[in-house]
Amino acid sequence: MTKNLKLFSLFCLLWSTLFYSILQWVSLNQDARVIPEIVATIVYTIGFGVVGTYLGKGDSIRDVRFALSVWYGVIAVLIPVAVGAIWLVGWQAGDRVTPFVFAFFTVLALSTGYLLSRNKIKDMSKEELFR
Amino acid sequence: MDKDAGYERQLLEGWEEVFKKGQLTLWILLALKHGPKHMADIKQFIEQGTNNAVTADNASMYRALRRYYVAEMVDFVAAPGDRGPERKVYKLSPIGGRVLQRFVENNILNVFYKPEIRSLLERSI
Numbered sequence: 001m002t003k004n005l006k007l008f009s010l011f012c013l014l015w016s017t018l019f020y021s022i023l024q025w026v027s028l029n030q031d032a033r034v035i036p037e038i039v040a041t042i043v044y045t046i047g048f049g050v051v052g053t054y055l056g057k058g059d060s061i062r063d064v065r066f067a068l069s070v071w072y073g074v075i076a077v078l079i080p081v082a083v084g085a086i087w088l089v090g091w092q093a094g095d096r097v098t099p100f101v102f103a104f105f106t107v108l109a110l111s112t113g114y115l116l117s118r119n120k121i122k123d124m125s126k127e128e129l130f131r
Numbered sequence: 132m133d134k135d136a137g138y139e140r141q142l143l144e145g146w147e148e149v150f151k152k153g154q155l156t157l158w159i160l161l162a163l164k165h166g167p168k169h170m171a172d173i174k175q176f177i178e179q180g181t182n183n184a185v186t187a188d189n190a191s192m193y194r195a196l197r198r199y200y201v202a203e204m205v206d207f208v209a210a211p212g213d214r215g216p217e218r219k220v221y222k223l224s225p226i227g228g229r230v231l232q233r234f235v236e237n238n239i240l241n242v243f244y245k246p247e248i249r250s251l252l253e254r255s256i
Contacts, residue, residue, distance in 0.1 A: 122202050130156050
C-alpha cells in the first residue's frame with residue numbers, strides 16, 4: 001500500500017463521515033432538504049475523483065499502475081459503504097456540531113497534505129532530487 | 132602579480148565548484164539522450180563532454196540514477212555483464228526526454244544561444 005493510498009483512505013474516512021453527518025444534519029431540517037442533499041452528493045462524488053486522481057498521479061507509475069487504480073477504486077467504495085453502515089446501524093450524530101467538526105478536519109487534512117506535497121517530487125525534496 | 136594569480140585561481144575554483152553543483156542531472160540526462168548506457172559509460176560520457184570539469188564517484192552516480200528512476204525520468208533494463216553479474220543499462224524515459232528538452236530550451240538555447248549573449252560570451256575569451 002503506497003503512502004498516497006493510505007492518505008486516500010484517510011480522506012475517504014473523513015470525507016464520508018462529513019457527508020453522512022451533513023445528510024443527518026439536513027434531515028433534521030425537513031423543510032428544504034432535497035437541494036442540499038443533491039448538492040452534497042454531487043460534491044461528495046466529485047471529491048473522490050479529484051483527490052483520488054491527484055494522489056494517484058503522485059504514485060510511481062512503476063508501482064503497478066493497474067493494480068493501484070483498482071485499489072483506489074476499492075477503497076473509494078469500501079470505506080464510504082463501511083462508514084455508511086456504521087452510520088445507519090450505530091452512531092448517528094444528530095447534532096449541528098459534527099458536520100463542522102468533520103469539515104474542519106477534512107479541510108485541515110487536505111491543506112496539510114497539499115502544503116507537504118508542494119515541495120516534494122516522489123517523496124523527495126527538489127534539492128535532494130537535483131543535487 | 133603572483134598574489135593576484137593565486138587569488139584569481141581561488142576565485143575561479145570557488146565559482147566553478149558552486150557552478151558545477153546541480154549540473155550532474157543535465158549531464159546524466161544528456162548522456163542518456165545520446166543513447167542507452169550503463170553507469171560506467173555515462174560517467175565516461177560526462178567526463179569527456181565536460182573535459183573532466185564535472186565528475187562524480189560511482190556511489191554518487193548510482194544514487195543519482197536511482198533518484199531519477201524513482202522520479203520516472205530514467206528507466207533501465209538488465210543486460211548480461213561481460214563476465215560478472217547483470218548490469219543495468221539506463222535509458223531516458225519519455226518523461227525524462229520531455230523534461231530535458233524543456234530544460235535545455237528554457238535555460239540554455241533561449242539564453243546562451245541568443246545572438247547578443249553568444250557574442251558577449253565569445254568576446255569574453
